[in-house]
Amino acid sequence: MEKLMVRGGRPLRGTVTISGAKNSAVALLPASILADGEVRLDNLPRLSDVAVYTEILEELGGKVKRIGDSMIIDPSRMRPVPMPNGKVKLLRASYYLMGAMLGRFGEAVIGLPGGCNFEPRPIDQHIKGFEALGATVTNEHGAIRLKAKKLRGAKIYLDVVSVGATINIMLAASRADGLTIIENAAKEPEIIDVATLLNAMGARIKGAGTETIRIEGVDRLHGCRHSIIPDRIQAATYMIAAAATRGDVVVDNVIPKHLEAVTAKLQEMGVHVYEMDESIRVVGQPTYSAVDVKALVYPGFATDMQSPMTSLLTQAEGVSILTDYVYSNRFKHVPELVRMGAKIRVEGRSAIIEGSRLNSARVRASDLRAGAALVVAALTVEEGVTEIAGVEYIDRGYDNLVDNLRRLGADVWREPEIG
Numbered sequence: 001m002e003k004l005m006v007r008g009g010r011p012l013r014g015t016v017t018i019s020g021a022k023n024s025a026v027a028l029l030p031a032s033i034l035a036d037g038e039v040r041l042d043n044l045p046r047l048s049d050v051a052v053y054t055e056i057l058e059e060l061g062g063k064v065k066r067i068g069d070s071m072i073i074d075p076s077r078m079r080p081v082p083m084p085n086g087k088v089k090l091l092r093a094s095y096y097l098m099g100a101m102l103g104r105f106g107e108a109v110i111g112l113p114g115g116c117n118f119e120p121r122p123i124d125q126h127i128k129g130f131e132a133l134g135a136t137v138t139n140e141h142g143a144i145r146l147k148a149k150k151l152r153g154a155k156i157y158l159d160v161v162s163v164g165a166t167i168n169i170m171l172a173a174s175r176a177d178g179l180t181i182i183e184n185a186a187k188e189p190e191i192i193d194v195a196t197l198l199n200a201m202g203a204r205i206k207g208a209g210t211e212t213i214r215i216e217g218v219d220r221l222h223g224c225r226h227s228i229i230p231d232r233i234q235a236a237t238y239m240i241a242a243a244a245t246r247g248d249v250v251v252d253n254v255i256p257k258h259l260e261a262v263t264a265k266l267q268e269m270g271v272h273v274y275e276m277d278e279s280i281r282v283v284g285q286p287t288y289s290a291v292d293v294k295a296l297v298y299p300g301f302a303t304d305m306q307s308p309m310t311s312l313l314t315q316a317e318g319v320s321i322l323t324d325y326v327y328s329n330r331f332k333h334v335p336e337l338v339r340m341g342a343k344i345r346v347e348g349r350s351a352i353i354e355g356s357r358l359n360s361a362r363v364r365a366s367d368l369r370a371g372a373a374l375v376v377a378a379l380t381v382e383e384g385v386t387e388i389a390g391v392e393y394i395d396r397g398y399d400n401l402v403d404n405l406r407r408l409g410a411d412v413w414r415e416p417e418i419g
């Protein structure tokens with residue numbers, strides 16, 4: 001285990017290039033299971049979640065070749081190996097194995113997912129979708145067994161807007177007989193990315209990115225080449241860190257449209273933000289106003305950005321209220337920020353944040369974005385070194401974080417965590 005050491009107080013300056021999106025990559029990798037030829041993914045991020053998923057594909061019998069930031073997956077010899085335990089427990093997105101294996105083999109046994117458990121994260125809508133497509137789904141001691149002789153298209157209305165359920169149903173329905181319609185679908189850019197890959201493989205999916213997705217099932221899906229969209233959450237984190245340190249950073253290789261909610265909120269606080277074609281420049285200012293933030297489904301302010309945003313709001317004058325309407329309890333970063341001197345209290349699904357000066361401390365990341373929040377907070381601290389344990393969570397979702405921050409002028413390094 002390692003910890004991250006941060007000597008803060010230096011404004012971030014320069015350019016950071018954003019990698020491909022984690023939440024796309026962890027859906028596109030299992031989507032390759034559905035093809036009968038080679039799938040090449042470009043702009044693949046270097047993340048522990050991607051490394052674990054690659055090993056899972058190999059355990060299924062896939063041949064995987066990594067060339068720089070690309071990966072070629074040959075799924076032709078894959079088998080429906082049961083995976084009740086093991087690597088599937090290490091990440092949330094292992095649930096996509098259910099939809100992809102059901103689509104390709106008509107069967108799967110997959111342990112309930114792991115990953116960041118900042119609160120209970122049910123998968124009832126995924127299961128409802130698979131059952132509507134004709135699968136039998138049983139929970140056997142914490143592993144989900146799925147079986148279907150033939151999947152049939154169906155109309156599925158999601159009770160809650162769920163990214164994972166929308167993608168999982170798209171994966172299985174691509175190989176079903178007839179038409180599937182998902183109503184109340186999630187609209188996140190990663191869903192469009194998965195639909196783009198599946199369509200390049202020969203699927204017939206329309207409406208991804210809207211609340212109604214129509215999937216006409218096909219008999220076979222073939223290999224293809226696809227470039228993964230930029231990671232809007234990593235990009236938002238650097239934007240927030242640039243503002244928090246009163247720096248001047250160009251965040252490059254982004255789709256500015258995907259970041260509109262964070263851009264608008266930063267501008268409302270008084271941060272100067274300039275959008276270009278494929279980059280965004282963030283210029284920090286000496287003072288910021290308090291603002292209210294509501295984390296919502298896309299195109300709202302993403303829940304994954306709310307923890308780093310909490311850290312930035314400690315730098316504003318006055319009281320900000322941040323409410324998470326997606327995950328009501330996603331506030332495990334708050335006690336750690338309080339340890340650093342932040343004045344924050346949690347009431348129901350809101351964090352009430354008073355502007356305050358932060359100090360260095362020993363803190364622990366309990367999940368990926370809680371870790372990002374602690375990094376942003378630590379970068380603002382004027383004196384001393386902040387020690388952030390739990391770096392393995394941060395490694396799930398930030399490509400090359402230490403080098404990127406150092407290139408921007410931060411004093412950051414990793415050390416072994418002893419004891």
Ligand SMILES: CC(=O)N[C@H]1[C@@H](OP(=O)(O)OP(=O)(O)OC[C@H]2O[C@@H](n3ccc(=O)[nH]c3=O)[C@H](O)[C@@H]2O)O[C@H](CO)[C@@H](O)[C@@H]1O
Nearest residue numbers: 023093121122123124125126160161162163164304326327
């Ligand atoms: C790998 C991946 O892409 N992870 C993202 C994905 O997670 P994930 O796909 O797991 O999140 P969902 O969009 O499914 O969850 C949204 C809300 O719906 C609830 N729900 C979800 C499914 C279900 O069957 N039943 C149910 O009640 C959840 O508890 C949550 O309150 O979207 C989240 C919300 O944008 C992000 O925070 C995660 O980074």
Ligand SMILES: C=C(OP(=O)(O)O)C(=O)O
Nearest residue numbers: 092093115116304368369
């Ligand atoms: C919660 C997250 O990821 P996951 O769903 O993979 O745990 C995240 O990316 O912030």
